[in-house]
Amino acid sequence: MDYDIKKGWYKNIEGDLLAQLMQEVFGNVVAEGETLVSTYGVLERIEVKVLAKDKMEIVTVNKPGTATDDEILDSKRKLNAFAEKATGFDAKARMKRAQKKAKEGKL
Numbered sequence: 001m002d003y004d005i006k007k008g009w010y011k012n013i014e015g016d017l018l019a020q021l022m023q024e025v026f027g028n029v030v031a032e033g034e035t036l037v038s039t040y041g042v043l044e045r046i047e048v049k050v051l052a053k054d055k056m057e058i059v060t061v062n063k064p065g066t067a068t069d070d071e072i073l074d075s076k077r078k079l080n081a082f083a084e085k086a087t088g089f090d091a092k093a094r095m096k097r098a099q100k101k102a103k104e105g106k107l
């Protein structure tokens with residue numbers, strides 16, 4: 001899914017800073033070309049790619065099988081914490097922006 005990056009926020013994630021942020025939040029990161037890949041909890045694969053100074057793509061793949069509610073919640077919280085630190089928008093602001101785009105037919 002594509003996420004907007006807050007105006008002026010790109011300076012916080014440019015260069016190696018995004019990889020350092022992923023390492024800090026998830027504990028691991030590997031570069032595959034322009035895509036940074038990590039894993040955490042029930043998330044088998046977390047792919048992050050900066051598309052432009054104002055847009056980022058985050059794609060997740062869940063591990064097969066069952067997981068406990070606590071594992072799912074922990075993984076979701078970590079992903080939300082990362083998305084907030086990477087985009088400058090909290091979950092509520094990201095949701096509002098996505099709803100606005102959907103209403104305008106841009107999603």
